[in-house]
Amino acid sequence: MEVVRMKHRPMRMLVCSLVGIAALCVVVFSVVTEHMQEKGAETIRYIGESYMSSMSRQVTMHLGATLDLRIDQVSDMVEEARSLNAEQLRTSARARQFDYLALYQPDMPPEKTLYPILGSRLVPDDPEGLKNHMEAGEDRIDMGRDQLDGRIILISAPASGEITVDGRTGTGLVAGVWSSYIDENLQHELEAGMVESWAVIRADGGIVGRAPGFHVSEGPDFLAWLRGRENGGDIASELQKAMEEGGEFSFPLTTESGEANHVYCGPVPASSWYLLLNTSYGPVNSGIDGLGSSWTSTAFGGCAVILIALLTVFGWYIAVTRRQLHDLEEARRAAEEASQAKSQFLSNMSHDIRTPLNGIVGMTAIARSNTDDPEVMTRCLSKITSSSRHLLGLINDILDMAKIDSGRMTLNMEQVSLREVMQELVTIVQQQVKLKSQSFDVYIDNISVEDVCCDSVRLNQIFLNLLSNAIKFTPEGGNIKVTLYESPSPKGDGYIRSHLQVKDNGVGMSEEFVSHIFESFVREDSARVHKAQGAGVGMAITKHIVDAMGGAIRVKSQVGVGTEVDVILDMEKAAVSESDMHLPNWPMLVVDDDESLCMSAAATLKSLGVHADWTTDPNEALEMAEKQKNSSGAYRLYLVDWHMPGADGIEVAKELREIAGDNVRILLTSAYDKDDMEDAAKDCRIDGEIAKPLFKSTLYYGLMKYMGDSPEAEPPGEEEAEEEHDLAGRRVIIAEDNDLNWEIAEELLSELGLELVRAENGRVCVELFGKSEPGEYDGVLMDLRMPEMTGYEASSVIRAMDRPDAKTIAIIAMSADAFAEDVQRCLDCGMNAHSAKPIDVKTVAMLLERYMPEKK
Structure with a gap:
C-alpha cells in the first residue's frame, strides 16, 4: 500500500503542479491580457487622437494654402x-x-x-x-x-x-x-470620412458658417454651448485662450447621442476666423471592441488595420494631392491661355486696322505725287475720307467691345444709303483684292429701297468683317461673291428685309469649328489658316451687332470648298422722297459673264424705262451688234464688264466700236477700282465707266450723263453740295488744351467766318466768359478732358453763373470721348449737344446754328 501511495504522490504533485501552473498561467495570462487590453486601448486611443489631430492640421493647412493662393490671385489682379x-x-x-x-x-x-x-x-x-x-x-x-x-x-x-x-x-x-x-474645398476629406463636419468661428465663439452635418453645437455661440456641457467649462476656457493667442487646440468631445468625437481648432490665415474640424472615434472604437478575443491577434490585427488605414489614407492623400495639383495646373493653363488670347488680340489687331489704313496711306501717297492734278487730288481725298470714317468706326468698335460683351451696346439710328455703303465697302477692299489677284463680284438684285434707317457704323462693320474674312482666307486667284437683295419684311410695310450674302471658295472650316465661330478669341487651329492674321473677335462682334439689330446670321462652310455667310436684317425704310428715275428707252445691250448679274441689270433698267438685251458670251455680243447695226432697233448703248473669263472687256469694247461706229455709247462696268478702269480704257474710244454694284440709282445717274439732258448728273452723296452757314462775325470760345487740336480747329472753323478765342483749359474758359460782357460770346466749343478743370466742370460753372446769357449761350462738347454715356454726361452738365472728334465741320456748324442765340 505504501508503495502504491508513493507511486501516486508524484503523479498528484505533477497534476497539482500542472493545475497550479495552468491556473497561474490562466491568472497571469488573464491579468496580462487585461493589462495589455487596457494598455492597447490607451495606445490605440492615443494613436487615434494623434492621427486625427495630424490629419486635421493637414486639412487646415490645406485650406490655409488654398486661401493664401486665393489672396495671391487677388494681389495679382490688383497689379493687373x-x-x-x-x-x-x-x-x-x-x-x-x-x-x-x-x-x-x-x-x-x-x-x-x-x-x-x-x-x-x-x-x-x-x-x-x-x-x-x-x-x-x-x-x-x-x-x-x-x-x-x-x-x-x-x-x-x-x-x-x-x-x-x-x-x-x-x-x-x-x-x-x-x-x-469651404465645403467644396473640404469635399474630398468629407467624402473620405477623414472629416465629418466643420464650422468656422470667431475668437468670441460666434459661428460664421458651418457644414450641414456639424451637430456638436446648437445656437450661434460655440463657446457658450461648450460651457453648458459637463466638464466643458475648462475646455472652453483653454480653447478661447488658444484662439486669443492665435494657436491651435484639440480636445475630445462626446455628442448628445454618446458618440465619441475629436475636435481640432486652427486659425484661418489672413482672417480673424478659426476652423473647427470634427472627426469621429467610431473606426477606432471598432478596433478596441475586437481586442477582447486575443490581445495578440488584436495587436497584430490592430497593426494591420492601422497599417492598411495609413497606407489607404496615404495613398488617398497622394491621389488627392495629385488631383489638386492637376486642377491647379489646369487653372494656371486656362489663365495663361486667356492672357495669351488677350495678348494675341492686341498684337494681331493691326490686321483689322490696316484694311482702311492701307487706303489712307496709299491715297495719301498718290495725292502727294499728283499735287498738280486737281481731279486726282479730289478722288484721293474722297477715298481718304471714306477710309478714315471706317477706321474711326473700327476703333470705336474695338474700344466698345466691353459694352458688346456685357450686352449694353447701343445703336445710333440714322438715315443710311445702301448704295453708298456698298460703294464705300468696295472702295476699301479693292486694294486687298487686287494684291491677291482675286475675282471679286458684287451682285445687286431686286433692290427697290436704297435708303434705310440703321446704325451706319455697325452696318459697315458687319459688311467689312465678313468681306475681310473672305479675302483673308481665300487664296490668290480665288473667287469672292457678294450679293445684296431684298424681300418683304414680316414687320410690315414700313420695313424692308435686306439679305447680304458673302461667298468664297477659300480654305473653308470644319463643322466642329463652325459651331464655335461666334465665340471671342477663337481661331481654327489648322495649318491651313496659320498664315492668316487675325484676333479671332471679328465674327463674335458681328454676331453681337446682328443680334442687337434684331437680325440673324448663318454660316455654312466646308473644308477645301469655301464658306458662305448669310446676314438677314429688317431695317426701317427712310422717310425720303425719291426723285422720279426714268431714262429714255434706248436700245441697250448688257455684256457680262455672270447670268445673274445680267438678269438683275436688265430688270433694274426695265424699272427705269429701258428695255435691254443681255448676253454672257462676248462672241454672241459681237454677233448681236452686227445683226442689229443697220436695223431700227440698233443698240445705242453697251454696258460691258471689264473682267470676263477668256475675254477682256477692253478688247470686246474695241470690236463693238468697230462694228457699231462712233454714234453709240460704250461703258465699262466693274467692281474693281474705277481709276484702274480709266487707265485701262485710255485711248480705247470708250465713253465712260460705271462702278459696281449696279444699284438703281447708280445706273440712273451713271447713264444720265450719256442719255439725258444733264450730262453732269451725279447721284446724291457722290458730290455733296456745300451748305451755306450764316456764322460770319459770331464769336466762339474754343476750350482746348492740345496745341495741335487747337490749330486744326482754328484752321477748319475760321473758314466759316467765326471769330475764335482759345481757352487753354476749363478754368481759363470760365474766366473768359465770366469777364466778358453779356452777349459778347455766342458759343463755346468745349473739350472734355483738360487740366485744372474738365469740360464737364466748366460747363456746370458757366450754367450756374448769375448773368442773363449763362443759360442761353450754346455749349457744344467737341471731344474724342464719344460713347453714349459720355454724350449723356455732357447733357447732364448743361451742354447743348456733342460732336465727336475728329472734327466734322458740317456737324459743328449745324449745331452752332441750331443752339446759338439769334443775332440782335
Missing part, C-alpha cells in the same frame, strides 16, 4: 488693374474661378464701398474691419453678402497706391466666392 480694363479684369477673375470682383472705394458709404466689377454689389459684414485692414495694407478674409443676401467669402488685397477701373478710383480689390467654397 493698373494695365487692364474692366472687361479684361472680369475675364481674369473668371479664369481664376471667382464669383465676384469689386473695387474698394474707401470714401463711399458702407453699402457702396465695394463697386462691382464682376457679379452683383457686395456688402461686408464688418465694413470697419475691412477699412482698417485696407488702410494698414493688410490682406483679409471676411464674410459678406450679395444683393440677394447670399453668404459670400470676401478676399481682399490692398493696392500700393490708387487704381482705376471703369473711371472709378479705389485702393484695392475684393474678390468673392460663395460660402460653400
